[in-house]
Amino acid sequence: MPASDPIPVALLHGAGYAGGEVIRLLAGHLDVTLTAVTSRSLAGQPVWAAHPHLRGLTDLAFIAPDDFDPASARAILLAAEHGQAITVVTDLLNRGYDGAIIDLSADFRFRDPGLYPTWFGLEHPAPDLLDAFQYGLPEVFAPYAPGQRLIANPGCFATGITLALWPLARHLEALDVSVTALTGASGSGTRPKATTHFPTRDGNVRAYKILAHQHLPEIQQTLGTHARVHFVPVSGPWTRGIWGTAQLTLPPAVSEDDVARWYEDAYADAPFVRLWPSLPELRYAAGTPFCDLGWTLNDRHLVVGFALDNLLKGAASQAIQNLNRVLGLPEPSGLLPTPSPLPA
Template sequence: MPQPAHSFSASPTAVSHIGVLHGAGYVGGALIRLLAAHPAAALHTVTSRTFADQPVGAAHPSLRGQVDHTFTAPDEIAFGSLDALLVAAEHGRSMQVVPGILEDGFDGPIIDLSADFRFRDPAVYPEWFDTAHPAPGLLADAVYGLPEWSDEIGGASLVATPGCYATGITLTLAPLAQQDVPFTAHVTALTGASGSGATPSSATHFPDRDGNVRPYKVLGHQHRPEIRQTLGTHVSLDFVPASGPWTRGIWGTAQIEWPKATDPNTVSSWYEEAYAGAPCVRCSSDRLPSLQPAVGTPFCDLGWKTDGSTLVVGFALDNLLKGAASQAVQNLNRMLGLPETAGLLTSPVSVST
């Protein structure tokens, strides 16, 4: 059963030097953009095999004139000059490189954005990812980095940032799972084309995607065991993912089979208490969120509606931000002892009149 994490804040100290491994993809670009504006964590090194020795703008044209960095080849990175490391590699790559980085003596925080360290049970990897984990001993040490439900991130050396669907669905269902009542959730969620990564494929080809909704991995998506690992075995989950005709953002609903009648005020109290100290979750009672207000932000928007017998909870988030890069920065901030929202939210400004 998940327990809500305590809110976390601290005073910024000296600027930390951050490395981003495999920074040429969509998530890498989002990480670079966030670090460029971070008040206490600066991008020091970013790697890419394809774009080695080329400026960051070669892979991310929108960053031209904003980020003055050149990609470094992965085998040329100087880990001794880094205070922390963000790994944005594809699934299956991090589990190959992170053990070697640790063996070479790097002792700073590592935040991985793939699935390679999310599961405690190494048997999950051959079943869901068609590969045996080469370093199963690290799985016990890795902390699952969902900030709203983990108090262990700040003291961790290796944090596994959750998947995008897993983030939205877990945040949606965790306040219900916390009630220790068995229930079933039927979830349908749609994601934009950027969720498929930067490499083109037939699934992301514009003529096939434009104006179309395409379900995939129905009842068999790899985020399903990730979600149940966090929520507990008393939660049954039926998950239907689909691709929508937009670029960024995930929108979904969970229809809940709750075992007894539920008062709307009770449901609201569950969510409001769970996320009272969560700066990157926005809750709305008696209505479901829409997608557009969440895109381009570090927030997951949650909303719910019940008539007493049927409970529907909706969620919306940016898959590249709260579903990946901004959540990784939340984790980075905690691991460095910085305010959790540093570089993500604008601090309020007091104006004298």
């Protein structure tokens, strides 16, 4: 049943692709109400000016960030670019904001501030805040500590790869795995660039940031120091969705039944992980809030497949999962259908 008084939430810097999906999901959420969406460049224009598919779903207009009153929202979702969220968060906290903050950027994902110069080219200006943020991969870290209100939403590749490997990392003393994963053009954001230009991307695949993608430290941070992940990201000729495989050699004592049990135990209570009898297909995961996993084993060689929507489970719907958790709502609220009671 919906809350009698929906909880007011706001979205800051909501003009990008992930922001549009957050708005769409919240429009159908029965327990919260989106009261404000900010954009410096689109202030005063209707939300559908940036997100035409939302026309008729919301009457909200963008407001300038300086016109937003934090006291009007019990929770804030932040979809700023990497490096910008730090300033927004520190300003909110310095002004005494004590509600929940779900940050979709990478600015608070790492525990070690020394990783930021290497992977993002910046010295973190608020390293003392890093420990205050919970890395928000619910399937691994939830339930969060009571009162936890600051969440660092994981990256899209990091979500898929970590969920694909987490059950193995829990049971194997050493994990050495090679990952190849393809992603759609929306993962590069709304700003046009040569690598997302249609004639360049259509009918083509291209590896990039080989063994040096910025999501690697997130993955290693979660899996542990006993895990080594060699990751080749690839741009695919579609708009949204990530599909990939992880390959490794299992110890002789590990059976196919062991692998199946590890995954079933890890995700028995995870409503947004679906286990498939074979490697998953991208088309069934795109447009959904699920991460699909499947595997095949042949003579100790294990291949784990994963598929997810980079804008949903890799960003917006995972942010709603985290929002629900910190607000004390059921995790699937606003993401999965709620059965209606039969009439008396």
